[in-house]
Amino acid sequence: MKGIAVVALILLAAPALPAADAAGAAGAAVASQFITLGTHGGPVSDRNRSQPANALVLGQAVYLVDAGDGAVQQLARAGLSLAAVRAVLISHIHIDHTGGLFAVLGLRHQMGSTGKITIYGPPGIKAMVDGLLAAIVPEAESGYGVPGEDYVPPQNTVEVVELRDGASVKLDGLAVTTAENTHYSFPKGGDMDRRFASISFRFDMPEVGQMSARAKVHRVLITHLVAGRDPNVDTAPLVAGVRKWFDGPVEIARDLDRY
Numbered sequence: 001m002k003g004i005a006v007v008a009l010i011l012l013a014a015p016a017l018p019a020a021d022a023a024g025a026a027g028a029a030v031a032s033q034f035i036t037l038g039t040h041g042g043p044v045s046d047r048n049r050s051q052p053a054n055a056l057v058l059g060q061a062v063y064l065v066d067a068g069d070g071a072v073q074q075l076a077r078a079g080l081s082l083a084a085v086r087a088v089l090i091s092h093i094h095i096d097h098t099g100g101l102f103a104v105l106g107l108r109h110q111m112g113s114t115g116k117i118t119i120y121g122p123p124g125i126k127a128m129v130d131g132l133l134a135a136i137v138p139e140a141e142s143g144y145g146v147p148g149e150d151y152v153p154p155q156n157t158v159e160v161v162e163l164r165d166g167a168s169v170k171l172d173g174l175a176v177t178t179a180e181n182t183h184y185s186f187p188k189g190g191d192m193d194r195r196f197a198s199i200s201f202r203f204d205m206p207e208v209g210q211m212s213a214r215a216k217v218h219r220v221l222i223t224h225l226v227a228g229r230d231p232n233v234d235t236a237p238l239v240a241g242v243r244k245w246f247d248g249p250v251e252i253a254r255d256l257d258r259y
């Protein structure tokens, strides 16, 4: 995975992650991959593409980048375990990007996963996750049919971190920085812009990034294809749109592609 930008609120800057074979020689084997779990977009389901979700794999750890409906199933199809998911990064709170979050949190609780999962997202994600956790409580209180099991409040298994423009976090040495964008339609004169935001993510391996004068995008992946009721998306205009500002490789990503 190197030099990729994913169009749909995610940016992977190059030189990004060391390939598994390159890192192995240094004794710090980090098998890194970016897997497009779901490349559809919008509320209408598609028979060939799942809702928006991606898996960033760093060694044994998996980070979900958006969690649309079906994200857990797509993880399984990619050969990844839900138990390996350490954190979820949500770009914005639209349901096509968050519909699978309930399953991520609920199934993880049902599995008895120990430790906290962290949900990173823009302002508004905390209220959403609080609601999802509250919805898990009746099921968690009723138990999973395992004799002698302890009740663990779902709220104890999750941490939420809201990120604003320019915020940065570290994931296993990978630097993630955010940039706010405008993806909502706020009415004028209210306080919605203080309460909510949408963000894009940029992933950099710092020690590699500092060596290059300026990290450059080498390849652009287009995801979040919105077909509506037409199953055949005309991708030519999408590629042409990227071509206006980028003359490198441009790809239409498919579900379960690996980079």
Ligand SMILES: [Zn+2]
Pocket (backbone or CB within 6 Å): 041, 042, 052, 094, 096, 097, 224
């Ligand atoms: Zn969307």
